[in-house]
Amino acid sequence: MQALDRFPPDRETGLSRLGAFAPNAARDYETRRNFDLGTGGHDNVSQLSPYLRHRLVTEPEVLGAVLDLHSRKAAGKFIDELFWRTYNKGWLEMRPSVWGAYWGELVQSWDRVQSESGLRDRWEAACKGETGIECFDHWAHELVETGYLNNHARMWFASIWLFTLKLPLALGADFFLRHLCDGDPASNTLGWRWVGGLHTPGKTYLARASNIRKFTDGRFHPKYQLAQEADPANGAPNPERMAAPEGDRLDPSKRSVLLLHEDDCAPEWLFEAGLEPRATATLDTVRRLSILTPAEHVGAFKTRALDDTLARLGDRAGETTRGLTSAEAVSEWAAAAGAEQIVTSYPPVGPAADLLKGVKDLPVVRPLRDYDRRAWPNATAGFFKFKDAIPKLIGRLRGVEV
Ligand SMILES: Cc1cc2nc3c(=O)[nH]c(=O)nc-3n(C[C@H](O)[C@H](O)[C@H](O)COP(=O)(O)OP(=O)(O)OC[C@H]3O[C@@H](n4cnc5c(N)ncnc54)[C@H](O)[C@@H]3O)c2cc1C
Numbered sequence: 120m121q122a123l124d125r126f127p128p129d130r131e132t133g134l135s136r137l138g139a140f141a142p143n144a145a146r147d148y149e150t151r152r153n154f155d156l157g158t159g160g161h162d163n164v165s166q167l168s169p170y171l172r173h174r175l176v177t178e179p180e181v182l183g184a185v186l187d188l189h190s191r192k193a194a195g196k197f198i199d200e201l202f203w204r205t206y207n208k209g210w211l212e213m214r215p216s217v218w219g220a221y222w223g224e225l226v227q228s229w230d231r232v233q234s235e236s237g238l239r240d241r242w243e244a245a246c247k248g249e250t251g252i253e254c255f256d257h258w259a260h261e262l263v264e265t266g267y268l269n270n271h272a273r274m275w276f277a278s279i280w281l282f283t284l285k286l287p288l289a290l291g292a293d294f295f296l297r298h299l300c301d302g303d304p305a306s307n308t309l310g311w312r313w314v315g316g317l318h319t320p321g322k323t324y325l326a327r328a329s330n331i332r333k334f335t336d337g338r339f340h341p342k343y344q345l346a347q348e349a350d351p352a353n354g355a356p357n358p359e360r361m362a363a364p365e366g367d368r369l370d371p372s373k374r375s376v377l378l379l380h381e382d383d384c385a386p387e388w389l390f391e392a393g394l395e396p397r398a399t400a401t402l403d404t405v406r407r408l409s410i411l412t413p414a415e416h417v418g419a420f421k422t423r424a425l426d427d428t429l430a431r432l433g434d435r436a437g438e439t440t441r442g443l444t445s446a447e448a449v450s451e452w453a454a455a456a457g458a459e460q461i462v463t464s465y466p467p468v469g470p471a472a473d474l475l476k477g478v479k480d481l482p483v484v485r486p487l488r489d490y491d492r493r494a495w496p497n498a499t500a501g502f503f504k505f506k507d508a509i510p511k512l513i514g515r516l517r518g519v520e521v
Pocket of ligand 1: 152165166167168169171200201202268269270271295301302304306307308311
């Protein structure tokens, strides 16, 4: 699998990629990050997203490595981008119905694909990279083969999907989730909603031929091929905000089992909080990412990342079980291990959280990392408001009050 050759799903690779990238996280990154230099040419950005998305490497670790080498000002652009991920997670936690609405739109759009042959043909051509728009077709192939696209390419691709090809937003977000190694319910849904003019109501992102030519170093120039205007896409409006989650308190004296999932492959912090599980299991939620079957590399990334986690935990994990796929299977496993509680790192909005809602027989204790608990409540409105909290959040991590 080409994607996993590029993104070996283990923590050691994530950390060594971070070490190699950190020296370039200041001016180099700021001036070059928007360039999409083609398959295999993405050294201008960190390519850490599959590791961050599954928390094989954590945000505090990335911030720490970068701030050991650069001032906050010098690495400001990179730090902002990293906090976009945190912002998206917090924003969706406080508005979880957006994920439910996305699923509703996906089911509806999929029904239309099956009944409207014109739509089906355009959707198939887009997914196969056979639209005749050379840059778009290249990105469709790159995504399917490598599981990755540069951020600017994701923006252009989503814009062309919505405004030139006039395809439904949910089908585009689904195409990404089925192929990205970093596919994330928050960053992907919000990324598509941002391009489509739903996140910042009415403000759409229109891809322009001249911008594509400049930032692909002249590889592509889709002159006269792209829509010239972008009316907001159809989709649920932003709902009212709920309170941010605080997470559960862990009582390590109770008989516990540990459940690992794709959202936190660095659960060592739970052991530091006193957890001594009798047994540990991994969840397999890849089939809950889409109505269709995700690409093989997407599931393989998650399975191997969780295997890497179990290997690191060693004997501390107790007896191990792999790949539970339903709430019933989780309950049965925990009961057989004689547990009083199932402990799991707080699963943010997405497939693992969806599955765990169905576990009723035993309490599921979901402690939340300090980083998330402090950062998420700041996603009250747009990113620029959230940004005001960044100095303080960094100060707490670095042990300096700002
Ligand atoms: C339509 C669309 C869909 C997207 N879908 C996803 C997704 O499913 N998963 C995902 O992780 N990101 C998604 N992004 C955000 C962004 O494109 C990727 O995080 C980034 O390209 C990953 O590459 P990198 O690690 O080399 O990023 P770098 O530029 O090196 O940035 C470092 C880290 O910061 C975070 N980051 C950077 N840019 C963004 C951003 N714009 N939004 C949120 N976080 C960011 C990522 O965790 C990234 O690993 C999407 C963006 C768009 C426009």
